[in-house]
Amino acid sequence: MSDNNSEHLHMNIPKYIGIFMILVVGTIATYFAATVDMDRFFPGANTLVALLIAFTKMTFVMLFFMHVYWSKRLIWLAAVGSFFWLAIMFAYTMQDYLTRGSGTFSG
Amino acid sequence: MNAQTAITEGHADTPKGNYLTNGSTLASWLLTKDHKRIAIMYLISVSVFFMMGGLYAATIRLELLTPASDLVETATYNKVFTQHGILMIFFFLIPSIPAILGNFLLPLMIGAKDLALPRINLISLYIYWLGGGLTLFALMQGGVDTGWTFYTPYSTTFSNSFVMFVGLGIFINGFSSILTGLNFIVTIHTMRAPGMTWFRMPLFVWAHYATSLVMILGTPVVAITVLLLAIERATHVGIFDPSIGGDPILFQHMFWFYSHPAVYIMILPGMGVISELISNFSRKKVFGYEFIAFSSIAIAVFGFLVWGHHMFVSGQSIYAGMVFSFLTMVVAVPSAIKMFNWTATLYKGSISFDTPMLYALGFMGLFLIGGLTGLFLGAIGLTVHLTDTYFVVAHFHYVMVGGQVIAYLGGIHYWWPKMTGRMYSEFWGKISAMLVFVGFNLTFFPQFILGYQGMPRRYAAYPEELQVLNIFSTAGASVLGIGLIMPAIYLTHSLIFGKKAGDNPWMHPGLEWRTSSPPPTENFDVMPVVTWEAYEFGEESGLDLEGAKRRDAASIA
Amino acid sequence: MSTHETSDKFVYHEPGLQHQFEDMGQQEESVSIGMWMFLVQEILFFGGLFTAYLVFRSKYPMAFAAGSNHLDAFWGGLNTLVLIVSSLTMALTVYYAQKSNRSMQVIMIVLTMFFGATFLGVKAIEYTDKYNHGLIPVAGLNKKIKDDKAAHETGHEKPCWEVDHNAPAVEHPNPRGDFQWTDCSLVKLAQDKNFLTESEKIGYFVKDENGGDRIDANKFRDKVRIFFFLYFVMTGLHALHMIVGLGLMLWLLWTAFRGHYTSEYYMPVEMSGLYWHFVDIVWIFLFPLLYLLGRHFLH
Incomplete structure (x- = not known):
């Protein structure tokens, strides 16, 4: 090739x-x-x-x-996408931990 | 061979080599790289696991026939429902459609000779066997009683059952589904035949693309979670044990990060099957092709944002609960788009009620109920009342059995002539489809009411006033059981006694129907060139489907 | 069998081309996408551990800082450099394969393997150090030290926050090889400067007789143990990937030595390279997260 x-x-x-x-x-x-x-x-x-x-x-x-740098868009997408998914995991896990204790069920 | 003759030639008894006759030794099966043979081996293995899971289900229903815990003691009951869940989810629901139908059909549908990475495909089957074998070994040693979710700290600290082995089995099995997903993505990207553009692909392929994304992005997380669980259990380090500083909620976050998207691994391929069935049996192009295609991708993406709705009452923050509750409502949208488009496809279609279509229509009704009750459970206020009741059990069985299993059965029937070259008995097929539908509803609809009345899940005993509905449920389960055993019998029977199916019994323009039944090892004698859109039932497909249908009718008469 | 042969007639086979592909371009693209999908999978696999790290570090920053400070940043930094060099030699292997230069390929692969092995050697030194100091989080796997007089006089009775973290590491009696950690001076520091988090206030302290809060050495030790647990799982899994990578290199060395790779066909070299660089990237993150963060508290 x-x-x-x-x-x-x-x-x-x-x-x-x-x-x-x-x-x-x-x-x-x-x-x-x-x-x-x-x-x-x-x-x-x-x-x-x-x-x-x-x-x-x-x-x-x-x-x-x-x-x-010289690869197809799909490779870019895979590289960026996997970190995006990591970010999802981090962000949505942390949005629980960082908001603990704000508000209660008893209201 | 041009496509026109392909239709008629199937009826002539020309002995042609196909993938089934290409070698008959054990080694020719175990060392094959042919995606069709691997799919058949998956079919057999998955069926074994399905049967075992079914036996556990039967035990559960029999136990719940009476209010007291008399058939099995409570500790055994814990193991029974756990093993039912583990076998059905990890070894039946997740691999069934992708690894059997997807494996078999994906290359055929896009006009490839094989999956892009056939050796990886075979390895994934061996990994499945290894993981399944370990799990079965653990079951024979005495089983596991943690519930299929392995919630900590029960699974790490207190349970005296074989959590390690089952965990290891699931860890290993995860890589089987990762490799399958990886293979599908590569195949769809690189192996499409000339002219098979992205928007000419059958929706079945789109659904598998979305499924594969979830498999690759989600499964590794549950693998590492189960690994941490195993280490924790072996060494008591305390990462999940709150008494020494660990965090059991962390386990739930990591577990559901995969296990919620995993329900989309189960249902998305089923939706792909239904798109094919609905279109074929109403002889119409699918309405809103792009919408169905992209809603699959949307489900795969949004599916990753909602896992916290499994944890509303487990101690996550109220704020997180609200966010997850809202996003749960959002993820219902793409599923609804599919439902609307299928309904629109049916509109003014020329509908025939063959066995696969009965399953497809059943799917639409049951999935609708399953999906809508999912919204009840996703609503953060209502869920407090319904959590861990039979309402939840009924909801996910409506989605998983009413959705995935019924789609799987419909798909197996629909593609059975392609896989084996034989036609099953239409009469028995219809009977069993009816029995499955009736039996299913009779089993699980009473459970919605039971759940609403407060019957908790995972208990062997219940108050006497709930017995009537439980009797209904168990009765339905036996009907469902019969409905599920019947296909096993008449499909096997058709292997030898079934009439020859011909290459294109459904008169469908898709690529998989343009090769012989069963297909040759290399799928197509010449590389197909696609010039028609997906679901093109008119003359643009290059096949005179209507003419062939008339000739067919005439020859039968 | 017959169908296989007849259909083969239509396909011109280049060497190394598998039967399901039409040409080498298609095969290379498939393999490349497949490898990247595998790497995506790997990223999410490690991602689970990073999530656990994130959660615990945000809950117990002082315990993690204490653990980080005990790790030797010299060895960690050295290993980072070693891995970067190996990444360079790996990249050059691909470069020379593209140039069809067999001898330089072999040399570069040998160098890559050498640096990879060096990395594992340094890791072994570090693990041994943890073993000697009772820092392996699993009870019974540490060096067992008998209870003798000398060990008893090392200030074991002093409150944990008065242990001098700059003093040379002392070995405490550890007859059962438990995880041991006696230094909680960082908590005291953080308490004085008032930047303990809420979960730390719950996590490190007990109520004393007068109703006040007292730092509890045992509770703090549990949190530090979680740090070391994550340290061992993360670096251990990373080392496992290194070992797999070394096996890959061994195979690559053999095939490159036999001259398999030329500018026409070097896919396996490039794919192994991707894997090797990925393992390097994981370490690029592990190094600051495990060795460096929290170090400024003591400087």
């Missing part, structure tokens, strides 16, 4: 190394970010930063190492 072939060769070794360096920097950044108390800005800031960095790293791995 020569046409397939050229499609995948959007990446070359310097680009792979570049993505790799981004991931390394992300790892180091997430470590040091965790040691700084950012919660003084607003509660949960540390968690937010850690997750943002993790999401960024994941995005780079998926787009370039897993070639999603």
